Amino acid sequence: MKTELIGSKSGAGASCAPPLLELAGVTKSFATTVANDDISLSIAPGEIHAILGENGAGKSTLMKMIYGVLAPDSGRIRWQGEDVLMRNPAQARSLGIGMVFQHFSLFETLTVAENISLSTSQSAAKLSPRIAEIGNRFGLPVDPSAMVHSLSVGQRQRAEIIRCLLQQPKLIIMDEPTSVLPPSGIPPLFDTIRKLAEDGCAVLFISHKLEEIRALCHRATIMRAGKVVAAVDVATQTNRSLAELMIGREIPQPSRTPAKPGKRPALEIRALTHEPEDPFGTRLEGIDLVLHPGEIVGIAGVSGNGQKELAAILSGETSLSRAERDRVRINGESCGDLGPGQRRKLGLSFVPEERNGRGAVPEMTLVQNALLTAHPLGMVQKGLIARRDARAFTEHCISAMNVRCSGAAAEARSLSGGNLQKFIVGREIRLQPKILIASQPTWGVDIGAAAAIRQELIRLRDSGVAILVISDELEELFEVADRLQVLFRGRLSPSVDRADANSSLVGEYMTGGFLQQRIDSEAVAA
Amino acid sequence: MDWLAFLLSGTVLAATPLLIAALGELIAEKSGVLNLSVEGMMALGAAIGFIVVAESGSHWLAILAGGLASAGLAAIFAFVVLVTLGNQVATGIAVGILGVGLAGLIGKPYESMTVPPMARVPLPLLSDIPIIGPGLFNQPLLVYLAPLLAAALWWMFKHSKVGLVIRAVGESPESAHAVGYDVVGIRFLAVVTGGLFAGIAGAFISVASTTLWSDGMIAGRGWIVVALVVFAMWRVERVVIGAYLFGAATIAELLVQSAGIAAPSQLLTSIPYIATIIAIALLSMDGKRIRLNAPVSLGRVYNGAQ
Numbered sequence: 001m002k003t004e005l006i007g008s009k010s011g012a013g014a015s016c017a018p019p020l021l022e023l024a025g026v027t028k029s030f031a032t033t034v035a036n037d038d039i040s041l042s043i044a045p046g047e048i049h050a051i052l053g054e055n056g057a058g059k060s061t062l063m064k065m066i067y068g069v070l071a072p073d074s075g076r077i078r079w080q081g082e083d084v085l086m087r088n089p090a091q092a093r094s095l096g097i098g099m100v101f102q103h104f105s106l107f108e109t110l111t112v113a114e115n116i117s118l119s120t121s122q123s124a125a126k127l128s129p130r131i132a133e134i135g136n137r138f139g140l141p142v143d144p145s146a147m148v149h150s151l152s153v154g155q156r157q158r159a160e161i162i163r164c165l166l167q168q169p170k171l172i173i174m175d176e177p178t179s180v181l182p183p184s185g186i187p188p189l190f191d192t193i194r195k196l197a198e199d200g201c202a203v204l205f206i207s208h209k210l211e212e213i214r215a216l217c218h219r220a221t222i223m224r225a226g227k228v229v230a231a232v233d234v235a236t237q238t239n240r241s242l243a244e245l246m247i248g249r250e251i252p253q254p255s256r257t258p259a260k261p262g263k264r265p266a267l268e269i270r271a272l273t274h275e276p277e278d279p280f281g282t283r284l285e286g287i288d289l290v291l292h293p294g295e296i297v298g299i300a301g302v303s304g305n306g307q308k309e310l311a312a313i314l315s316g317e318t319s320l321s322r323a324e325r326d327r328v329r330i331n332g333e334s335c336g337d338l339g340p341g342q343r344r345k346l347g348l349s350f351v352p353e354e355r356n357g358r359g360a361v362p363e364m365t366l367v368q369n370a371l372l373t374a375h376p377l378g379m380v381q382k383g384l385i386a387r388r389d390a391r392a393f394t395e396h397c398i399s400a401m402n403v404r405c406s407g408a409a410a411e412a413r414s415l416s417g418g419n420l421q422k423f424i425v426g427r428e429i430r431l432q433p434k435i436l437i438a439s440q441p442t443w444g445v446d447i448g449a450a451a452a453i454r455q456e457l458i459r460l461r462d463s464g465v466a467i468l469v470i471s472d473e474l475e476e477l478f479e480v481a482d483r484l485q486v487l488f489r490g491r492l493s494p495s496v497d498r499a500d501a502n503s504s505l506v507g508e509y510m511t512g513g514f515l516q517q518r519i520d521s522e523a524v525a526a
Numbered sequence: 527m528d529w530l531a532f533l534l535s536g537t538v539l540a541a542t543p544l545l546i547a548a549l550g551e552l553i554a555e556k557s558g559v560l561n562l563s564v565e566g567m568m569a570l571g572a573a574i575g576f577i578v579v580a581e582s583g584s585h586w587l588a589i590l591a592g593g594l595a596s597a598g599l600a601a602i603f604a605f606v607v608l609v610t611l612g613n614q615v616a617t618g619i620a621v622g623i624l625g626v627g628l629a630g631l632i633g634k635p636y637e638s639m640t641v642p643p644m645a646r647v648p649l650p651l652l653s654d655i656p657i658i659g660p661g662l663f664n665q666p667l668l669v670y671l672a673p674l675l676a677a678a679l680w681w682m683f684k685h686s687k688v689g690l691v692i693r694a695v696g697e698s699p700e701s702a703h704a705v706g707y708d709v710v711g712i713r714f715l716a717v718v719t720g721g722l723f724a725g726i727a728g729a730f731i732s733v734a735s736t737t738l739w740s741d742g743m744i745a746g747r748g749w750i751v752v753a754l755v756v757f758a759m760w761r762v763e764r765v766v767i768g769a770y771l772f773g774a775a776t777i778a779e780l781l782v783q784s785a786g787i788a789a790p791s792q793l794l795t796s797i798p799y800i801a802t803i804i805a806i807a808l809l810s811m812d813g814k815r816i817r818l819n820a821p822v823s824l825g826r827v828y829n830g831a832q
Contacts, residue, residue, distance in 0.1 A: 108822075110694065279818045
C-alpha cells in the first residue's frame, strides 16, 4: 500500500495523493429531520481535515456513518478508491478506520489494558507493554493497569487514542477531542495528532473551535444545517471568515455594563468538605464560596473535578446533615439540610447540567414541565391546576427564548438538546429568582441562541439577581462572569476578578496551580 | 455424632441447587439482564427432570433434559426483553409464572410419585474421614461439580476474554456496541446459559435431594437465588459463601428440632425466607458497595444503535 508512503510529507503534498476516503452525495434523515443532506467530502492520507460546524449541524451523524454506526439512506462511501458498504464499527475498524469518541466508550470498572483488549484479540497482560510503547512514541503516557474510573478525563482520552492506534488505523476520527481538556492539555494532543499525520495517518478533526482548527488542520469542510457549505484550505482563512461560513452571519456579542453587586451575600458556602455517595464521584474539600446579588460568578474547570457534586449541594439534591446546615446559607438563612423544593421557596432557581431527567421530564409535555417548577406562580389554585395560566406561561417561555418546537403540548423529548435547554433556562428565569444557579447553560446550544442566553443572564444580573454559572467553556465564562473561581479535584481556587482573568492564569488554576500558591503562602506565613 | 454428618449432608444437598442456579443468574445479570423468572425455570427443570427419571431411569438424562427445558424458557424471556424490548421485571415475573404453571401441568400425572435418588459417589480417601466424610464426600457427583463450576466462572470473569466481554456489556451496552460487540447476541447467550443452570438446579432438587414430585416443590427457592446474587454483590466467591449459608438456613428447621427446641414448624420452615429479607436489608444499607459492584446497566432496556 503505497498510500502510506505518500502521506509522510503531509499537508501540502496531501492534495495530490489519491483520496483515502471519499463521500459522494451521502444523505441521512431521521423521523422528522434531514441530518445530512447530500454530503461530499474527500480526505488524503496524512491529511488533518477539520469538520467544522455548530452543534446540530450534522457532524456527529456524518462521523457515525463513516464509522459504521449508522447506515446512510443514499450516497456512496469510497475507501481507497473502492465503494464500501459500512455495516458496523467492526467492519470500519477492519478497513483501518478508528474513532475517538467525545463521550468516551471506555468501561469504568475495567483497567486500561482490559478496555483495550476488548477491541483486539490479545489479552490484557500481553497488551500492557505495547500500550506503554505506543504511549511513549506518541506522547500519550497512561498506566495500563489503572482502573478507568480513577483516571482524569485527559488520561481517559489518551487511553482511547491508544486503543485506536493499536489497530494501526489509516484514518482516525476525533469527535471534539479538545472539549474535555484543560488548556494545557491541548498542545500535547496536537503534537500527537501531528505525529500521526507525519506517519501517514489521516485525521478527521471535528470541532467548533476556530482557533484550534487554524492551528492544526490542513483543510476544513464546513457544515451548516446538515449541508456542506464550503470546503476550504485553512491557511487562506481567518477566524472571522470561518465563523461566518459556519453560522452564516456575524456572531452577536453580548453587551454589558460593570456589575454593581449588593453588600449582603445572597448565597454562601463556608468551609464545606463533602464525601460523595457515588464511589466514582469527587470529594469536595474546603469549599468557600460567596455570591452577591447583582453579580455573576463563574465556576471554571475541566468537568469531573467536582462540578456535579457542588451543583447538587447548591440545588439541595444532596442535602447535608442537620449538624452541617450552617455550611450553606441563602440570604443569611442556614439551609444545608433543606431539599430542593424548600430551597426554591427561598428564591433559588436551578438549571441542571442534564436536560433530560433532571431539567425536564422527557415524557411530559412542555406545559407539564413548566408546572414542575413554576407552579408557585399562581398556576395551582385550591389544589387544582390552572391550565390556562400554565399554558400562557409555557407559551411565554417558548416565544421569549425562541424555542423551536411544535407548541406548548410538545413532549420535552421531541425537542433537540439545545432547544430544550433554551426552554429550561427561560422557565427558570421567569420564576423571578433571587439566586440562579446554571450548570453548563449553553452546552449544545447553537451560537446565536447561546449568545441570547448569555445576554439574558447579564440582564438578570442587572436586575439584582445573584447568578452562579458552572461551565467547561472558558470563553463563555470570560464573556458573562464578573468573577471567576476554578474547581480542581474538589477544591475551589481563589476568586479572580474579570479584569485580571486571562486564559493563562485560569488555565494554570485548572491544573491545580492555586494549590501550590496556597502551600507557598502558608510556608511564608510560617 | 451421626446427626452432625446428617446436617452437613443436608446443607450441601440444599446448597448445591441454590449455587448452580445463582451462578446462572449471575451470568445473566453480569451481562445486564435481570431475569426474575428463576423460580419458574427451576420448577420447569424439576418437573421435566422428574418425568425423565420416572420414564427412563437415567438421572443424567434427567438433569440434561431439565436444563434444556429451562434454557428454552429462558430463550422466550430473552426474546421478549432483548428483541421486542419488553420490561425486564414484568417479563421475568410473567415468564416465571408460566414456568411454574407449566411444571404443575406436565407434572400432574406424577403427583406424589417418588423416584430412586441419584447415585451417590463416595470420594476415595476423603469419604473415610469421620463425620466430614459421610457428611460432605458421599454425595451425588453434582455436589462436587458445583463448586468447581463456581471456580471456573470466577476464573472466567477475572481472567478470560469471555468474562471481560460479559462484564463490559453489562456495564455499558452502548460502549460495547461502539467497540463492536453484538450486545443482544451476548446477552441472549448469557440469559440462556442462566436458564440452563436454573434447569439443572431444579432437576437436581427433584431427582437428587427430594425425589418426590409435588406441585410447587421449588417453594420460593428461585426467589432466594435472585436475592442471593444481590447478597453476593455480583461476585462469584460470595455467591458460593451465600449459597452454603442459605443451604444451612434451609435445614435450620432440622437443626432446631435436633437441638430439642419446640417451635411451630411453620415458623421454622420460614427461616430461609426471613434470613433472605434480613440479609438484603442489611446489605442494601451500604449503597456505595452495591454501586461499585452492580452491573451498571442491569435491568435497563437497550435498544441498539439508536
